[in-house]
Amino acid sequence: MHPIIEGRWSPRAFAADVVAPEVLRVLLEAARWAPSHGNTQPARFLVGYRGDDTFGRIFATLRPGNQGWAGAAAVLLVGMVVTADERGSLPNTEYGLGLAVENLALQAVDLGLAAHQMGGFDREAVRAAFAVPEDVRPVVVIAVGRAGDPASLPEDLREREQRPRRRRPLSETVFTGVYGRSAFSAESADEPDHE
Known part of the structure; x- marks a missing residue:
């Protein structure tokens, strides 16, 4: 990236x-x-x-x-x-x-x-x-x-500002075949699942 x-x-x-x-x-x-x-x-x-x-x-x-x-x-x-x-x-x-x-x-x-x-x-x-x-x-x-x-x-925003950035893994957002079937394994977001 x-x-x-x-x-x-x-x-x-x-x-x-x-x-x-x-x-x-x-x-x-x-x-x-x-x-x-x-x-x-x-x-x-x-x-x-x-x-x-x-x-x-x-x-x-x-x-x-x-x-x-x-x-x-x-x-x-x-x-x-x-x-x-x-x-x-x-x-x-x-x-x-x-x-x-x-x-x-x-x-x-x-x-x-x-x-x-x-x-x-x-x-x-x-x-x-x-x-x-x-x-x-x-x-x-x-x-x-x-x-x-x-x-x-302010204190509440300061805490949010310093949190680590997070994104959902590709295994939860990229699908193949049908909605919900992950195109990527949860273990490795770099390798597509080919079932």
């Missing part, structure tokens, strides 16, 4: 560093080059830098649990999807945004940054605060910055 994929994680503790506009531009270029269904490119982003009005308005839409840490991020982004164009409704728009955000997150790792994606925000408040058109749907808020000291977090 590539070290950039292995190194991607979603911290809640962010350093007080800033992310320069030219660095953020690289992250958003990476997002722009993501694949999408029929090359529809449905991903759209709102950008707020810590201390500016846009950041404050995005921050205000976050649920309280996310407000407890996200204000320290250098940048808050809202990832949105355009749901229609001149041809009509666009298919698989969230999939396209997901690919774009993953590109952004991996590019962040390459640049020594981190991106934490959040679903805990008020989509209608984003729509109202930024005059988002009806055919555009807010999907995710992303905090971007340099990972900081977990000691800066």
Whole structure:
């Protein structure tokens, strides 16, 4: 596995560093080059830098649990999807945004940054605060910055921040023949089961 994929994680503790506009531009270029269904490119982003009005308005839409840490991020982004164009409704728009955000997150790792994606925000408040058109749907808020000291977090979040990263083994998520029949043995995720 590539070290950039292995190194991607979603911290809640962010350093007080800033992310320069030219660095953020690289992250958003990476997002722009993501694949999408029929090359529809449905991903759209709102950008707020810590201390500016846009950041404050995005921050205000976050649920309280996310407000407890996200204000320290250098940048808050809202990832949105355009749901229609001149041809009509666009298919698989969230999939396209997901690919774009993953590109952004991996590019962040390459640049020594981190991106934490959040679903805990008020989509209608984003729509109202930024005059988002009806055919555009807010999907995710992303905090971007340099990972900081977990000691800066409240105790409950500090504990979560320092837990080891875990993923379900392939034996529980990849199937063959019928749903539920693992394509990989539990002992070795590298060798397919051939029954």
